[in-house]
Amino acid sequence: MPLSPLVIEDNLLTTGGNHPLLPQLIHAINHASEIEIAVSFIQPSGLDLLLPSLHEAIERHRATNQALKLKILTSDYLSITHPVALRSLADLDGENVEVRIFESKNHSFHMKSYIFVSGATEHTMFHGSAFIGSNNISKSALTQAHEWCLRLDYQAPENCYQAQQFHHIRAEFAAIFSHPNTVPLSDEWINDYIERRQPPSLTMLQHDGFVENDPYTPNTAQAEALLALANSRKEGYQRGLVVLGTGMGKTWLSAFDAKQMAAKKVLFVAHREEILSQALNTFAKLWPEKSSGYYHGKTKDKHKDMLFASVQTLGRSQHLKQFSADHFDYIVIDEFHHASAKTYRNILHYFTPKFLLGLTATPERSDQANILTLCHDNLVFERNLVHGIDEQILVPFHYYGIWDEFVNYEEIPWRNGRFDPSSLDAQFATQQRAKHIFKHWQQHQQTRTLAFCVSKKHADFMAQAFNQAFTQAGYRAVAIHSDSQILRNEALSMLDKGHINIIFSVDLFNEGTDLPAIDTILMLRPTESQIIFLQQLGRGLRLHQGKTHLVVIDFIGNHQAFLNKQELLAKQPGKQLTGLANQGQARPDLGAGCFVNLDVKVVDFWSQLAKKLRKSAQQEYQDLQAHLGHPPNATEFYRAGYDLNKVKKQHASWFGLVAAQCQDQHKQQVIQKHHDFLLAAVQTTAMTKSFKMLLLEAFIELDGLNNAPDIATLAAKSWHILASYPTLKQTELPTNVQHLTATDDAWVKYWLKNPIEHSIKSKKGSSQPPWFTLDTGHFKANFTIANNEVDTLQDLVKELVDYRIAKYIDTKQISPNQTEGVGPIEITEQTTTLLPYYPDLKIACGHFKAGRYEDVEMYSVPMANLDPNRHFLAHATGNSMNGGKSPILDGDLLLLELVSSTSAGAITGQTMAIEMQDSSGDDLYVLRDIEKDPQGQYQLRAKNPDYAVISANESMKPFARLKSVIKD
Incomplete structure (x- = not known):
């Protein structure tokens, strides 16, 4: 008789x-x-080892409206069962899930049984298996320990011996499950168990894997981050952003920090239930004393000590109102970039925790821009993948960039920052491309491969194509997606054991899944977003026994969307990426043991593409949208290094550009109608202090366009917002005002005088009435707004407010010499920054001169707020710039800022370092002022009139902007 589908082998x-x-x-x-x-x-x-399969089984049955019937019984016998395990069992989320505890009292309890039924109805049962033996639930007992377990399979007909024995086993289970000594597992029972528990410490039991008291400790990066978070709170910050590369332990860090702060009520917010379940498991392990639960579409355990909530559910006003604003004293927001800003803002604006932690793995400040604003511009700690590799938290990677020669991406429609999916399917599912991929995979792969595909159809096609090729090679592939017959955890188990060699997936493994055994990543889809690219890369960077490195095989095509790969890959030796001009603005060094190997065709394509990129604000917007994977907001655009002054010249305002790019007609209409208000009252209004923007932020958070707030309420809200920016509060408020509280009359009077009264006055010489007015003690908009415009307009105002605050803070932190143009900076006793110094670069102040950038040292400069990924040092050589008000002398040390084709901004009138190559391929450099002649041709002019003007040509690339001359 064939075995039940519950059984995978013949041995009983x-x-x-x-x-x-x-x-x-x-x-x-x-x-x-x-x-x-x-x-x-x-x-x-x-x-x-069992929870992922149990969670997936519960979700799978729920999706088909057939709830999984799950009953689990364990005991407090000898106090060996761990409270952490009990917390995880208590949080199993299912309609027909029952977990009970056998209270041993004076009884021993040694049961070890696992019973499974498939396809049962009221009168019949199709399949069943019962495992009876010596295996408890511990890693040792389920894997390597000497444990005997006998399996009994149900067989029809009902009167045969096997069927009768199987029914007898189930009846005995039902009897013990309802025994008088059993009680339902609850938080209260676990709390009591923790209080009275005296876990055994017998060496014999420890060897058997029954006792697990190994403490959870932070890794090196987490330890540094915890110290930085504690110091940030001491400085008065109530919010902070931490950037940790994929695989470096963001969730564990948040759990460590919540415990470090001794939080009473914790809220963890994410956009996917899988992430929530993993986070709950992590927090429960570290903090079993606290109860934990979920708040999402199916379950709402709002009374738990630690709540793990989906942003889609909690972000709605009816659910927020279930909690007081100060209900949670510690809030974690995970992966901001996945959810709509509106949904997250609802949560961020409603709650007032003692501390809010934003978590992300995004690598660059442009990706962090919106998150950083939401965290009050407090970047507490940042470690990228390179740090993780150097500190041996992650394995190094070997990256192979392969030219995708059998796909013409220029023929595939590009809409809203991404390729048309159906067109990708048609071009990707070809035997010619599959053979090309298989050849390179076979050449570079290791033992366990995860491949990312563009669609279910593409994944199925690739698995079939590889299996045909594998027939003689001895390999096996499977496709895993929401409609595949093989389940995800099964496929991972098969891959881990070597039963298959490669999994073709769509989006199931992008994030939230720990796959330490993966040692090869195959990228078969264009990743328009760098975030997704890094998430996919991170799937294979986890440490694993016997794993020395990760192999990444990436197929790169002929489209500008692939240019973002260049920004992600680190500096290469020699001329592989054609010199400094193409190194981009924020490209870190490779981690120890990493290397990048690029197809020559890829390098040639990137070089040609860089020359063609346009410089219009619209093109910059589209490039950044492709880079981020979503339309950029004003802060993201600014933090990416683009010039909003150019936007204003070309499109009249920031939202003039946005309206030209977006497809939302209602948003376009609101922008058009309220364009002057957004421009004059928010984007360009004069600011000597931050108060105007803080007032507007408070006004928007109070829903001011719908319900005009009174002065006391507006002042109190403004006080709380200002308090969340400790540096602004200390530097912008007079000393005699800093001690006031939000409800003090003196504070209300101070805020009324400045900025409220300034905001209700007309601009001198202007016939435009003030944009705001006081009406019976209420601060209200002084222009007409239709009801259906309010929400959109408030979002637009908030976006500009975030940008103005971010830019204001950045400006305040720049030293005066930096804001007044190029000039010498005298070294004084102040904060210093370590910057890369290139001793052999020699920026020529004369004619183009050869230089080298392979040798680099770190040099301390007496300046703060510099970025080692963008700023660097090199010496001047020659005398062509020895003239004018700020002469540059031979041997001067220059502070320069890397620019790229998309981040250079306006260069006319600036002193720029220019790069070109001679006929032998050597890199040549010169420092000149950039001018334009009447015909629009760029000219490179020396400050010393003895040197001739050089006409720029396409071979010359501005790669750095002179920030200052550093004088010893």
Whole structure:
């Protein structure tokens, strides 16, 4: 008789070691509709091996409206069962999930049974298997320990011996599950268990894997971040952003910090339930004393100590109102870039925690722009993938950029910052391309490969094509997506054991999944967003026994969307990326043990593409949209290094550009109608202090366009916003005002005088009435707004307010010499910054001169707020710039800022370092002032009139802007 689909092998007995129980349990979970488990002891290490399959089974049955019937029984016998495991069991989220505890009292409890049923109805049962033996739920017992377990398979007809025995086992389970000594598992029971528990410390039990008391400790990057977070709170910050590269432990960091702050109520917000379940498991392990639960579409455990909520549910006003504004004293917002700003802002504006932590793995400030604003411009700590590799938290990678020669991306429609999916399918699913991919994969792959595809159809096609090629090569591939027959956890188990060699996936593995055994990543889809690219790269960077490095095989095509790969890859030796001019603005060094190998055709294409890129504000907007994966807001555009003054010249205002790019007709109409207000009252209004913007932010958060707030309420809200910017509060408020509280009359009077009264006055010499007015003590808009315009207009105002505050803070932190143009900076006792210094670069102040940038040292300069990824030092050589008000002498040390074709901004009138190559391929450099002649031709002019003007040509590339001359 054929075996049940619950069974994966013929042997009825498992013995541990090379014949463990775990694979059979996971396979049975994946195919069961009813699960009944009774074990004496449960440890987190063993439960962690089963939980992903249990969660997936619950979700799978819920999706088909057939709830999984799950019953789990364990005990407090000898106090061996761990509270961490009990917290995870208590949070199993299902309609027919029951977890009970056998209170041993004077009884011993040694049961170890696992029962699975598939396809059962009221009168019949199609398949069933029962495992009875010695295996408790611990990693040791389910894997390598010597444990015997015998399996009994149900067989029809009902009166045969196997069927009768199977029914007898289920009846005995039902009896013990409802025994008088059993009680439902609850938070209260776990709390009491923790208080009275005296865990055994017998060496024998430890060797058997029953006792797990290993402390959870932060890694090196987390330890540094925890110190920085503690110091940030001491300085008065109530919000902060931490950037940790994929795989470096963002969730664990948030758990460590919540405990470090001794938070009473914790809220963790994410956009996917899988991330929430993993976060709950992490927090429960570190803090089993606290209860934990979910708040999403299916479950709303609002009374738990630690709540893990989906942004889609909690972000709605009816759900926010279930909590007081100060209900949580510690809030974590994970992966800001995934959710709409509006949904997140609802949460951020409603709650007033003692501290809010923003988490992201995005690599650059342009990607962080919106997040940083939401965290009050407080970037607490940042470590990218390179740091993780150098500190051996992650493995190094070997990257192979392969030319995608059998796809013409220029023929594929490009809409809204991405390729048309159906057109991609047609071009990707070809045998010619599959053979090209297989050849390079076979050349570079290691043992376990995860491939990212563009669609389900593409994944199925690639798996079929590879399996045809594998027939003689001895390999095997599978496709995994929401409609595939093989489940995700099954495929990962098969890959881990070597039963398959490659998984073709769509989006199931982009994030939130720990895949440490993966040692090869195959990128078969264009990743328009750098965020997705890094998430996919991060799937393979986890440490794993025997794994030395990750191989990344990436297929790069003939489209400007692929240019963002150049910004992500680190500096290359020699001329591979054609010199400094193409190194971009924020490109980190490679981590230890990493290297990048690029097809010559890829390098040639990038070089040609860089020459063609246009410089219009519209093109810059579109480039940044492709880079980010969403339309940029004003702060993101500014932080990416683009010039909003150019935007104003070409489109009249920031939202003039946005209206020209967006497809939302209602948004376009609101922008058109209120363009003058947005421009004059927000984008360009004069600011000597930050108060106007803080007032507007308070006004918007109070829904001021709908309900005009009174002066006291507006002043109090403004006080809380200002308090969240400790540096602004200390530097912008007079000393005698800093001690005032939000409700003090003196504070209300101060805020009324400045900025409220300034905001209700007309601009001198202007016939335009003031944009705001006081009406019976209420601050209100002094222009007509239709009801259906309010929400959109408030979003637009908030976007500009965020930009103005971000730019204001940046400007205030720049030293006066930097804002007044190029000039010598005298070294004084102040904060210093380590910057790269290129001793052999020699920026010529004369004619173009050869230089080298391979040798680099770190040099301390007496200036703060410099970025080692953008700013660097080199010496001047020659006398062509020895003239004018700010002469540059031979041997002067120059502070320069890297620019790229998309971040240079306006260069006319600026002193720029120019790069070109001679016929032999050597890099040549010169420093000159940039001018334009009447015909629009760029001219390179020396400050010393003895040197002739040089006419620029296409071979010359501005690669750095002179910031200052540093004098010893």
